[in-house]
Amino acid sequence: MQDTNTLIQVAPGATPSASDSADDAPRVVPRALSGREKAAVVVRLLLNEGADIPLEELPDELQEKLTHQLGQMGLVDRVTLDAVAAEFAEALESIGLSFPHGLAGALDAVNGKIAPATAARLRKVAGVRQVGDPWQRLREIPTEDLAQIAQAESIEIAAVMLSKLETAKAAQMLGHLPGPVARRITYAVSKTTNITPEAVERIGWSLAAQLDQRPATAFNEGPGERVGAILNQSAASTREGLLTALDEEDSDFASLVRQSIFTFAHIPARILPRDVPAVLRGFDQTVLVTALAGADTEGDKASVEYLLTNMSSRMADNLREEMAERGKVKQAEGEDAMTQIVGAIRALVNDGAISLVEDETEE
Numbered sequence: 462m463q464d465t466n467t468l469i470q471v472a473p474g475a476t477p478s479a480s481d482s483a484d485d486a487p488r489v490v491p492r493a494l495s496g497r498e499k500a501a502v503v504v505r506l507l508l509n510e511g512a513d514i515p516l517e518e519l520p521d522e523l524q525e526k527l528t529h530q531l532g533q534m535g536l537v538d539r540v541t542l543d544a545v546a547a548e549f550a551e552a553l554e555s556i557g558l559s560f561p562h563g564l565a566g567a568l569d570a571v572n573g574k575i576a577p578a579t580a581a582r583l584r585k586v587a588g589v590r591q592v593g594d595p596w597q598r599l600r601e602i603p604t605e606d607l608a609q610i611a612q613a614e615s616i617e618i619a620a621v622m623l624s625k626l627e628t629a630k631a632a633q634m635l636g637h638l639p640g641p642v643a644r645r646i647t648y649a650v651s652k653t654t655n656i657t658p659e660a661v662e663r664i665g666w667s668l669a670a671q672l673d674q675r676p677a678t679a680f681n682e683g684p685g686e687r688v689g690a691i692l693n694q695s696a697a698s699t700r701e702g703l704l705t706a707l708d709e710e711d712s713d714f715a716s717l718v719r720q721s722i723f724t725f726a727h728i729p730a731r732i733l734p735r736d737v738p739a740v741l742r743g744f745d746q747t748v749l750v751t752a753l754a755g756a757d758t759e760g761d762k763a764s765v766e767y768l769l770t771n772m773s774s775r776m777a778d779n780l781r782e783e784m785a786e787r788g789k790v791k792q793a794e795g796e797d798a799m800t801q802i803v804g805a806i807r808a809l810v811n812d813g814a815i816s817l818v819e820d821e822t823e824e
Contacts, residue, residue, distance in 0.1 A: 689721025755795015
């Protein structure tokens with residue numbers, strides 16, 4: 462128990478009131494605390510209230526000093542606590558704007574707003590001793606890139622990476638690895654029981670540093686995806702002619718392009734039956750009838766039947782009647798209407814409203 466004189470002091474120059482003089486009750490004043498002690502009081506108060514304070518984002522030196530100070534505080538009287546809390550609240554209210562900590566924090570704040578080449582160069586300047594969680598950066602990159610990093614590292618490092626990812630993303634990463642490699646990494650997870658937090662952090666910073674060493678690219682999508690997106694909007698005759706030419710020039714690249722292509726004929730294989738109403742919702746009836754009536758290849762006709770089968774019977778009957786009344790559709794008009802439907806499907810996929818079934822024909 463601290464000395465009473467430490468916790469309770471009589472304010473100098475105070476004149477007791479009539480009620481005070483009756484029982485000679487002293488007036489309590491706050492203790493004089495240093496800035497570090499006040500910080501410890503505020504942190505302890507917030508933790509007691511259940512606040513989630515990201516103390517791990519502080520530099521290691523400050524985390525260590527704060528922890529030592531928390532262990533030295535002992536008891537703090539109510540008046541001192543109220544005074545520190547009021548001072549802290551007043552300081553918060555006076556803040557007009559706050560900035561991130563250090564160069565690494567600034568880079569995170571302007572991520573996507575400055576040129577990729579500039580960001581890459583500044584990250585190299587920041588070095589691997591950045592503030593924050595290196596694993597958060599790794600969780601944000603595509604699983605294909607994570608799989609490439611895992612294959613370039615030792616099995617033990619890859620096992621640590623797998624353990625630090627969310628379950629769904631870890632499963633996706635394994636799916637991009639060759640079977641034998643994925644099995645060895647999965648087994649190596651059993652060997653990570655005694656790894657220390659410091660070692661995991663060092664591994665994370667080392668892997669994050671590799672991201673900074675990668676040259677900045679001008680395009681977010683790969684070449685196959687870009688060509689596939691262009692051919693998606695092309696006429697069928699143009700698309701097939703170019704794919705045939707690509708097969709002759711570079712069959713591997715042609716295979717990548719084919720995997721990125723999604724046309725009207727792919728609807729039965731890539732769209733789930735439950736998503737058909739979402740695909741057709743909001744379409745102009747004229748465009749929909751033109752697309753359905755304009756199907757002339759076997760693949761396009763199969764897609765028409767698939768769509769009609771997975772919508773309400775009343776809507777399907779109405780569309781069949783309108784298709785019969787529409788009669789023959791010019792090829793260009795039919796392809797344009799089909800392209801609009803495919804574009805709408807792509808937009809729904811990008812918005813996360815529906816998902817395309819993975820095409821396994823190339824595997």
